[in-house]
Amino acid sequence: MNDVLTVSGLTVSVRDKSLVQDVGLSVGRGERVGLIGESGSGKSLTALSLIGLLPEDVVATGSVRLAGIEHDLIGAGERKLSKVRGRHIAMVFQEPMTALNPTMRVGDQVAEAMLIHRTKRGRRAARAAAAELLARVELDGTMKSYPHQLSGGQRQRVVVALALANDPALLVCDEPTTALDVTVQAMVLDLIVRGVTARDSALLFITHDLAVVATVCQRVLVMYGGRVVESGPVEEVFTKPRHRYTQGLLAASDLDSADHLLTTIPGNVPAAGKFPSGCVFRNRCAFATSACEATPEWTGTAERGFACFHPAGEVADV
Numbered sequence: 001m002n003d004v005l006t007v008s009g010l011t012v013s014v015r016d017k018s019l020v021q022d023v024g025l026s027v028g029r030g031e032r033v034g035l036i037g038e039s040g041s042g043k044s045l046t047a048l049s050l051i052g053l054l055p056e057d058v059v060a061t062g063s064v065r066l067a068g069i070e071h072d073l074i075g076a077g078e079r080k081l082s083k084v085r086g087r088h089i090a091m092v093f094q095e096p097m098t099a100l101n102p103t104m105r106v107g108d109q110v111a112e113a114m115l116i117h118r119t120k121r122g123r124r125a126a127r128a129a130a131a132e133l134l135a136r137v138e139l140d141g142t143m144k145s146y147p148h149q150l151s152g153g154q155r156q157r158v159v160v161a162l163a164l165a166n167d168p169a170l171l172v173c174d175e176p177t178t179a180l181d182v183t184v185q186a187m188v189l190d191l192i193v194r195g196v197t198a199r200d201s202a203l204l205f206i207t208h209d210l211a212v213v214a215t216v217c218q219r220v221l222v223m224y225g226g227r228v229v230e231s232g233p234v235e236e237v238f239t240k241p242r243h244r245y246t247q248g249l250l251a252a253s254d255l256d257s258a259d260h261l262l263t264t265i266p267g268n269v270p271a272a273g274k275f276p277s278g279c280v281f282r283n284r285c286a287f288a289t290s291a292c293e294a295t296p297e298w299t300g301t302a303e304r305g306f307a308c309f310h311p312a313g314e315v316a317d318v
């Protein structure tokens, strides 16, 4: 797999104190990688280092390379970084208003993202593309709305449209659904996965929710005390964790009977799949719907993205 992002020896410090130490990671084209770990383990600082958005007193050393960009992103000046941000690497943060301008209509904001990076020439073409992007996140007719006229979930969908506007090589999401109502979390996750899949963009997804990782990601990295302590395919790490910290994280999570965890990864499976008789849908899966919760022994056609447990531990043929 061609690597889109290659991070090596990344160390983040404030004064003499190291907050992130010697992190190495890579993400392939179109690959979806989760970054998990307890609060304070260094996930956000790692993500912010990729795009030069660390707080003023915090310094990163090491190397961050993005395919197609000649210079290292660590140590690059603001001019170079601003050409990469929002064009080659886009980010979605927890709070949508940090990315939106409260005084500008959302359609204009999405159009402007393309005009700034010249991925669309001319206001008319950019506005048409913005309308299409907003329709893709199921926000038809919101071109003229201001952010305050939308709900939290709608605002985060605008941010997803903004982030995907320039077909970035890498999308970094830092807890993008944590602030949202559970009923809209699944929708936003699905839009993110569909958006990156359609563009073959790589995804680095930071969350503390292991169920979300099981549903969205193919590979996972576990951070502890500023270091990556374990990594591998999601199914392997979640069913056979090697590091004691990962074992604790799984034990403390609601991913019970992890041995029987079966993940249908959106994009890897057909839009809908049949689960064998006896599959029990986990009550709190990232894509849980009332139907799923009300019908724990659902054996019919499942929407893509469900994580389920099979009592016999068999892998469903989806």
Ligand SMILES: Nc1ncnc2c1ncn2[C@@H]1O[C@H](COP(=O)(O)OP(=O)(O)OP(=O)(O)O)[C@@H](O)[C@H]1O
Pocket (backbone or CB within 6 Å): 014, 019, 037, 038, 039, 040, 041, 042, 043, 044, 045, 046, 055, 057, 058, 208
């Ligand atoms: N500007 C700063 N100055 C000093 N320490 C900082 C600064 N920013 C973050 N830290 C510390 O660095 C460590 C890692 O922070 P980071 O935000 O990356 O953790 P995280 O894993 O993303 O946590 P969370 O899940 O709570 O967001 C924490 O101990 C935090 O207190």
